[in-house]
Amino acid sequence: MKNKRRDFLKLTGMAGLTVAGAGVLNGFAAEPKIDNKSALDQKSHLQHFNMSGFAAPKLDVVRIGFIGLGNRGPAHLGQVSILEGVDIKALCDLRPEKLDLAKKKIQKTSFKPDTYSGKDDWKKVCERKDIDLIFIATPWELHTPMAVYAMNQGKHVCVEVPAAKTVEECWQLVETSERTKKHCMMMENACYGFYELLMLNLARQGFFGEIIHGEGAYIHHLLYGHFSKDKYYEQWRLKENIGRNGNLYPTHGLGPIAQVMNINRGDKFEYLVSVSGNDFMMNDLAKKLASKDDFFKDFVDKPFRGSMNTTTIRTSLGRTIMLQHDVTSPRPKSDGLVISGTKATAIQFPVEKISVAREATPETWRGSDAQKWITDEEFKALEKKYEPSIVKKLGEIAKEVGAHGGGDFLMDWRTIDCLRNGLPLDQDVYDAALWSSIGPLTEWSVANQATIKIPDFTAGSWKANKPLDIAISAGGNTKVKV
Template identity: 60%
Template sequence: MKQDRRDFIKLTGLGLASGSSLSAFGGSARTENVGSGLRAQSSAQQFNMCNYAAPKLPTVRIGFIGLGNRGMAAVERMNKIAGVEIKALCDLRPEKVAEATKMTEATGHKPQGFHTSPDAWKKLCELDLDLIYIVTPWALHTPMAVFSMNHGKHVCVEVPAAKTIEECWQLVETSEKTKKHCMMTENCCYDFSELLTLNMARQGFFGEIVHGEGAYIHNLQEYVFDKKRFYQMWELKEISQRTGNLYPTHGLGPICQVMNINRGDAMDYLVSMSSNDFIMNETAKNLAAKDDFFKPFVNKPYNGMMNTSTIKTKKGKTIMVQFDIASPRPYSRIQMISGTKGSALKYPEPARYSQGHEWLSPEAYKEIEAKYTPPIVKKIGEMAKKVGGHGGMDFLMDWRTIDCLRNGLPLDQDVYDAALWSSISPLSEWSVAHRSNSIDVPDFTRGAWKTNVPVDISMEKGGNTEVKL
């Protein structure tokens, strides 16, 4: 008897080429590899973290793990938000801890430093803190987030929040068990253009949205082969060992919010295809010819030039997500949505909107912007631009997160978003490795998406957290 391929994958617990389990597909139960045997584990929802409002925290006591490029910038931003107490700083490099300590002490904080060992971050998590902000290499995101929640802390974790499907489930189950927020710091959801589009969608400008496109197209060769850019070359190691859509969340996150994924609709299945690599290995060879340091990076299975992943939703809508960090192309996250009444496209900039065959004129765009600028931008947008961080969206994200925690409001992104958006990477790896066959996307909400309500962007509550410029 011919066996359905999806059922076969579920029953056998087949893993990815990288060795990680990919058997958690949602539903009432999941199966995963444990050595040579199989184990069934219930995935019944313990507690719905969507729109969960934790008790108010008048002062949010924060510990930072990871003080590299983004970590140091995060400390600098939080240093400008009232109602925040920076209590602890951790990095493998003592000079980074010293730098961040000096910055925060200048504004009255008295952080404790941790840098004595690779496990020093655990000591930080055991302190009397409210929030752990994790900005470390990808492989550490889930272990640190799970440990933090199990020690009674809310978590902000950099993208992607997880590398494997099992890690995605760990985040979900731990957040539900502990009732601690686990927010992936997807800053692109706070881009001014994306926020404008989201508010327009809420007001019905596009009608019913039926298709979205996002991407991370960014030529990063100069950065990933830079000995000083990524500590211990961790990002180059990632892209030289895996093939798929390894960094989907920047393009995907805003599209999911606009299309109410996890809050009225859910992803059903995914198909992914990658081109071959035509640049990265050649770059490694050229560098290795001059510097032995790069020899270990020669003839590795580099991620292809372009990955394209397509997703079908439970309600019959579609999403396309692309990933390319090698091609000499202009930066793009695409950010295209198409509805029954109109469409939007951000890249190539300037952003534009349409309700017909032609894009609206620049003058009409200005009218649209004035009419639909969301409350958060009206409230804090100009200050965010002054503080900076990718044009201000990083600061909008941090300010909004702190304001929600201080006022006991649900966060804009929950653990189900973190898990779902991150899951696209391992799912795409499986699909690419299996001739672009389709694969089911886990329902991390376990059916709660049918009744979960969309993210509240009204700013009718909160908004009282001050900024210290």
């Protein structure tokens, strides 16, 4: 069974080119065209165990090891350190100076974690018998190997985004989580933004009616950060932008929409088509920097990904999603969230707005409220009426101690609270795999000018899986020590 699935991975991850009716290759004859039915029929690919809605045994104290303490790791460390019912056992990073900074971050706490800085010391952290949960915040190419190893060592995993870089890696995560019955949660903090949680609650309460369409993006001016000598270890993120042309970071824009649409829990993604423009900025900057500093000569005339990528997805229930990715243009940061339904539409950027459909006739439609945004006062009333329980419970402290407007803290608190109370996590391994898979699938679509089928990582269980309830339930009883 495993070998059959592994063959399937290679087909969908490396050669699963299909369009509605015909494959499109346009000169890429070396990459085989695979018949849609033989490549994508998944009836023979059965689950080991359904991780959707899975509740692991309660952990009175969640014992944690952190791997990767450069950018995202310290934020998780600081936020987790103020929660009751946790014990920070280990800190791991290749750079001793990062370990020193991490230890200073928790020096006023009672935690005395062991530190690891050897090349393969992360394995030692995963192998420890006194650890329940591993946080992984390393360069992208290490996410899946570390997560798989940790689960095989009996650990739950929280892994930064994206959880995987290839479709085959996505299947590795799914197979390992199902076999070990260990959680693998991708830490998609956009799903815990106050506005995103409000949209999820509005959708759950039927405010939007039937969901028709969603839009999301990762618009973030990171051009100079990518070329920084010290922001990313050995310029790993800059290197990710070379030779990969697609949406390299889809999950921020996609996650909240997928939750609103109950993807993997009543609906699923069917196929996507992705288009990238040219690179208008990265190579120019590489040349400019190289003219003054030989360090950057290695980055000149490289195949940088296109400045803007736009991807469209269709779901089984006939909904559509538009995703965009641009991290070089001088634009204000935006996740571009739009939720459009039969009764209302919400748009987040540049200003949070909602329009509500009212009854209209062919004679009165021009002046109908469906074409007007509700007032600021009406929006505030909606926020108050539909405020998610978790925001009502922890919103103020989250804004005080958490990054990204408090969403980071809500994510870490909720994850620890679920583990301590034996509750299912808000994002399971199928979400991690599906949302991450959009990256490599867009690369394939761009390269081959093709519509690409999207694998069903739930092996059909999406039809019966229950929607998550984070917007309704505040969870358990984990206290914050401040």
